[in-house]
Amino acid sequence: MNLLELFRPPPLDPMLKIVSGVSIFKECSRAELEALKLHLHERHFLAGEIVFDEGEEGEGMYVVIRGKLQASRKGLLKKKTLGVIKSGECFGEMALLGAGPRMATVVAEEATTVLAMFRPELVSLADSRPRLGFKIAMGVALVLEARLRRLADGEAEEPSAT
Amino acid sequence: MKPLPDDRSLEHPIIWVAVIAGALGSIVLLNAVAWLAFPLVLAVVLYYLVQPLLHRLQLSGVTPNQALGIFLAAATVLTVIAGLTVLPAMLNSLSEFQNQLPEYWGRLQLVMRDNLLSLENRFAFAKKAGLAAGLQAQLDHFIAGSGKEYIADVAIFLLHWLPSLLLVPFLTFFFLRDGTAFHRLVLRAVPNAFFEKTLILFNRMDNQMRAYFRGMFGLTMLDTVSLGLGLWFLGHGPGIFGFWDAMVLGLICAVFAWVPYIGSAIGGLLAVATVAVKAPQEGGLILAVVFLFLGVRLLDEFVYTPMTVGRALRMHPLITVMMIFSGGMLGGVYGLLLAMPLLGIFTVLGQMFGEIWFDPRLRARYQARGILEKRLASKDLEL
Incomplete structure (x- = not known):
């Protein structure tokens, strides 16, 4: 048995590994991700189940761990599909910055597991760990900045812009 | 709020x-289930009071568990110091109070009887009702029989309650350590459709309780200082109150004020009765204490309460x-x-x-x- 193995930290929780790949949390250290874990809620959705409705007051964001979801928006005559959200992607992050109506309806296309993070908990996390709170807020701001730039360039809306 | x-x-x-x-x-x-609910409520109050301290510690860079450890160590040291210094002084005061109790009791009876007799002299209906004699009979009955029973009941009540108080630090520790995990565990049972709204409910309830308990703590401190300083200012001249006596009486009255409307009135009566017992001849002083209470009530209503508890529970x-x-x-x-x-x-x-x-x-x-x-x-x- 290699003695060095004893000093090696245990492998990162598989769910946190996926979270660490999401652009919003990319700057977070391992310790910060572990602290974040306490504020993430694991939810399971069945195929066809609605995660949230367009127009509903949003309170938080979701990271897809397993499965896929579809985002759509009401059109004048029929609903407009924005696209598919897959494992390792996040959606609803605008709600982390402020309460406002959701911009699309998100439905699970197959059995899906997500991790949810909500604004009140982000606020309390930022109270006790301001550095981590800043990193997450900055991550959300960067995602929104990139999205605004793409919209300004005339590119199509993203499914995660919910 | x-x-x-x-x-x-x-x-x-x-x-x-x-x-x-x-x-x-x-x-x-x-x-x-009062034996469990009492320490539980106290632990919840302590949890909300201690939380900001832990947050401050965490802001200086320590982890939540380290912050809790530091707080526990500091609380233990403070408890030991308080046990060695304040406790003997408190026991001394208590034994002094116990020695003086018969004298105070006698004076209180005298004050009450004198006031009722003067009422009887002024109003015929009071004389007809025999207020002073009736009160004396009630007091004699209380001292002779039910008073002793009542005191025995109080002693049994205290003996019954003290062990359950030991649960308070234990429960507070686990609330502080595992509060977030417990919160997640409860939320796990909520159906997906109601999840976001329920989370808002939890957050709102948490904020309401935090604001209420912290506000009540602040309000109690402000009331204690205002009443204590006022009583000391009024009473130290004639030698009725020392500084700490006035502060303790202020604290007791501030705790009574937790019960809206009625509590303040009981606290005021207690302070007036104390002054009446200690200095029965000082009619002006009794009036001054009444005005002090009215003044603090107004302060409480228009300044302290909006500053601390807010008006959401109104x-x-x-x-x-x-x-x-x-x-x-x-x-x-x-x-x-x-x-x-x-x-x-x-x-x-x-x-x-x-x-x-x-x-x-x-x-x-x-x-x-x-x-x-x-x-x-x-x-x-x-x-």
């Missing part, structure tokens, strides 16, 4: 009845008084103290329940999940 966003949800009469029934039912329940005075009396009837001292905070919590619960349950879309989503589950379970069955 922030105003609640959607008051329409409380318009439904069933919810109002449920809110009041829930608050009163909880008082009955808490009273039934119900209509009629509802407040009815709730307090009902709480007192159902749960004794418990009921008196907990009626208003419980009504506040159940009001938020009622509002949120109204928002969730009367939202047809959320209910439809919840039912749709049931249908999806059923379809999934019977997928390979020929129905």
